[in-house]
Amino acid sequence: MIIIAEKLNGSIPACGKAIAARDEAYIKRIARQQANAGSSFIDVCASVNEGELETLKWMIDLVQSVTDLPISVDSPDVNVIINALDYCNRPGLFNSVSGEGGKFDIAFPVLAKPEYSQWQVMALLCDDTGIPKTAAKRIEIFETVMEKAKSYGIDESRIHIDPLIEMLCTTDEGEGISMLIEVMTYIKTNYPTVYISGAISNISFNLPVRRLVNQAFAALAISAGMNSGVLDPLSKDLRGVILAAEAMMGLDDYCSEYTTAFREGIFTA
Amino acid sequence: MIIIAEKLNGSIPACGKAIAARDEAYIKRIARQQANAGSSFIDVCASVNEGELETLKWMIDLVQSVTDLPISVDSPDVNVIINALDYCNRPGLFNSVSGEGGKFDIAFPVLAKPEYSQWQVMALLCDDTGIPKTAAKRIEIFETVMEKAKSYGIDESRIHIDPLIEMLCTTDEGEGISMLIEVMTYIKTNYPTVYISGAISNISFNLPVRRLVNQAFAALAISAGMNSGVLDPLSKDLRGVILAAEAMMGLDDYCSEYTTAFREGIFTA
Numbered sequence: 001m002i003i004i005a006e007k008l009n010g011s012i013p014a015c016g017k018a019i020a021a022r023d024e025a026y027i028k029r030i031a032r033q034q035a036n037a038g039s040s041f042i043d044v045c046a047s048v049n050e051g052e053l054e055t056l057k058w059m060i061d062l063v064q065s066v067t068d069l070p071i072s073v074d075s076p077d078v079n080v081i082i083n084a085l086d087y088c089n090r091p092g093l094f095n096s097v098s099g100e101g102g103k104f105d106i107a108f109p110v111l112a113k114p115e116y117s118q119w120q121v122m123a124l125l126c127d128d129t130g131i132p133k134t135a136a137k138r139i140e141i142f143e144t145v146m147e148k149a150k151s152y153g154i155d156e157s158r159i160h161i162d163p164l165i166e167m168l169c170t171t172d173e174g175e176g177i178s179m180l181i182e183v184m185t186y187i188k189t190n191y192p193t194v195y196i197s198g199a200i201s202n203i204s205f206n207l208p209v210r211r212l213v214n215q216a217f218a219a220l221a222i223s224a225g226m227n228s229g230v231l232d233p234l235s236k237d238l239r240g241v242i243l244a245a246e247a248m249m250g251l252d253d254y255c256s257e258y259t260t261a262f263r264e265g266i267f268t269a
Numbered sequence: 270m271i272i273i274a275e276k277l278n279g280s281i282p283a284c285g286k287a288i289a290a291r292d293e294a295y296i297k298r299i300a301r302q303q304a305n306a307g308s309s310f311i312d313v314c315a316s317v318n319e320g321e322l323e324t325l326k327w328m329i330d331l332v333q334s335v336t337d338l339p340i341s342v343d344s345p346d347v348n349v350i351i352n353a354l355d356y357c358n359r360p361g362l363f364n365s366v367s368g369e370g371g372k373f374d375i376a377f378p379v380l381a382k383p384e385y386s387q388w389q390v391m392a393l394l395c396d397d398t399g400i401p402k403t404a405a406k407r408i409e410i411f412e413t414v415m416e417k418a419k420s421y422g423i424d425e426s427r428i429h430i431d432p433l434i435e436m437l438c439t440t441d442e443g444e445g446i447s448m449l450i451e452v453m454t455y456i457k458t459n460y461p462t463v464y465i466s467g468a469i470s471n472i473s474f475n476l477p478v479r480r481l482v483n484q485a486f487a488a489l490a491i492s493a494g495m496n497s498g499v500l501d502p503l504s505k506d507l508r509g510v511i512l513a514a515e516a517m518m519g520l521d522d523y524c525s526e527y528t529t530a531f532r533e534g535i536f537t538a
Contacts (some may be wrong), residue, residue, distance in 0.1 A: 173522045222493055237506075244482040
């Protein structure tokens with residue numbers, strides 16, 4: 001699984017405080033910990049009311065001072081992301097676009113340029129009407145993403161789809177995560193080179209012992225094709241469950257990745 | 270999920286020692302702990318070389334002195350199980366029968382008698398050729414179970430099927446648990462009132478941090494229809510993952526069973 005490390009995000013209280021205090025040591029420490037835990041991308045989200053671009057630059061510079069991992073440049077504002085791309089030493093993840101506010105037509109022309117051809121992009125399956133309640137509508141937005149990407153010459157293998165993981169405790173009666181699984185299964189079946197992603201811990205909002213809900217969800221999502229995830233790479237049990245689920249899906253012969261990760265301390269007894 | 274509590278089994282070293290020493294306090298303590306953890310059946314397996322029936326009687330009496338839960342009478346010898354049924358104060362689980370040695374035709378006529386009509390039975394999908402390597406062969410044995418049960422008038426809703434959970438680390442390349450999922454899906458689709466069961470922890474033999482492998486497996490097996498399991502009810506994380514996975518399958522509206530179990534201490538933060 002592609003691990004998009006989520007801990008450098010101003011909306012997390014401890015990180016927000018560190019950003020406000022321009023605590024360089026904090027940013028570097030969390031970046032290093034996440035890199036050492038085998039992340040694929042280090043997500044960087046300022047989540048500030050003013051000076052977002054400048055804050056992102058400060059964070060990105062600090063992260064890049066301690067790790068060579070690619071950055072996931074994370075903002076609700078596509079123009080901020082576009083302006084921050086050049087702060088990155090190497091191609092990373094454009095996080096994110098969606099059907100809201102014509103973002104695809106702003107972001108995709110940029111991602112189509114030769115200098116950004118190695119960048120990947122996260123696309124959220126929502127639009128100007130908000131977060132769709134049905135699988136059909138999310139799939140419709142997904143197809144729009146794919147059409148738009150194709151029209152700009154952006155290869156499927158550069159695209160991560162966030163089908164929008166919502167809290168389990170308020171799903172409709174008898175539904176559980178069936179709608180999400182339907183969307184994931186559709187993507188996996190029809191566009192096997194597209195990454196299926198999402199913020200795993202969203203599933204457990206407002207529930208006790210969130211880690212267990214996250215673990216159960218990760219296993220089920222992996223079985224539906226999830227192969228990228230925004231998560232805390234330092235959640236050792238979650239990492240172990242993800243690797244175990246991948247082995248169960250036939251993606252890790254003789255559990256060699258699972259046992260190697262254990263030896264490397266990615267998860268522990 | 271029907272929880273068949275597995276800890277009173279002579280093949281577990283601590284329990285074997287307690288049985289050899291006729292340590293009544295141990296048997297009672299484990300029985301009480303498992304009952305308090307919300308088990309459905311207390312499995313009782315002597316696993317001794319000599320005097321199995323007498324040992325079973327001793328264990329069953331002790332368990333029944335501390336809990337009203339039904340007993341899962343567990344032996345590789347169907348005749349021992351048959352002889353032990355009457356030690357039980359109430360109908361329990363006949364654990365187990367299989368296609369080996371004509372066991373169905375020994376056990377089912379007994380289970381068909383009016384005095385045992387409330388007993389449930391665990392059927393293993395193996396036969397005289399051993400543990401089948403293909404889903405097709407396991408499904409064939411399953412169909413034999415169902416035919417035999419029907420011929421003796423044993424209702425489907427009394428039957429738990431153990432599709433035989435084997436260790437993940439030695440499955441064929443690229444296979445993972447796909448064969449097991451195929452068998453479970455077949456049963457769920459064609460015989461929705463049959464319980465799909467099995468010994469969860471078998472999946473993690475010879476792997477590090479077995480609890481995480483067991484948790485990932487439980488979530489995936491539940492999504493394939495597993496609704497009964499031989500497991501350690503005191504594994505709190507596993508219990509939480511099972512409840513979370515059930516909620517994700519739409520079996521627990523608003524996660525009320527999950528949150529109630531948390532409040533009851535079935536799992537903890």
